[in-house]
Amino acid sequence: MTERLPPTDGLVARSLEASLTVRDLSTSAAWYRDVVGFAVAREYRRDERLIAIAMQAGSVELLLVQDDGARGVDRVRGEGFSLQVTTAQDIDALAARVESRGGVLESAPMTVAGKRAFRLRDPDGFRFTISSPRDA
Numbered sequence: 001m002t003e004r005l006p007p008t009d010g011l012v013a014r015s016l017e018a019s020l021t022v023r024d025l026s027t028s029a030a031w032y033r034d035v036v037g038f039a040v041a042r043e044y045r046r047d048e049r050l051i052a053i054a055m056q057a058g059s060v061e062l063l064l065v066q067d068d069g070a071r072g073v074d075r076v077r078g079e080g081f082s083l084q085v086t087t088a089q090d091i092d093a094l095a096a097r098v099e100s101r102g103g104v105l106e107s108a109p110m111t112v113a114g115k116r117a118f119r120l121r122d123p124d125g126f127r128f129t130i131s132s133p134r135d136a
Contacts, residue, residue, distance in 0.1 A: 029064055092116070
């Protein structure tokens with residue numbers, strides 16, 4: 001497969017971080033830490049109240065933000081998109097570790113388009129694919 005280069009006046013990005021609005025900040029942070037293996041990078045407070053937690057795994061960072069309820073507490077989250085995390089780690093071992101820590105896989109490890117991958121959803125329904133790099 002030939003790598004496409006952006007036009008000279010196009011965006012040349014180096015990373016992407018995501019911000020996810022969650023129902024219960026402490027529940028979500030615990031899931032990302034204890035089930036998937038992220039670490040707490042920073043906590044954000046407003047008037048001494050915890051409002052967000054930055055979670056980090058390698059160079060990937062997710063900002064978990066406590067939902068303020070302004071758009072409805074029971075609104076659907078995570079529909080219509082999926083985040084993909086790429087790692088050089090053993091995908092099957094990671095999937096087994098997620099399951100052993102109480103995580104539920106949406107799909108078991110499989111090989112798709114030259115990558116080994118599995119899918120899961122966080123407590124709010126945000127969908128993730130964790131995969132190996134594409135075979136060269």
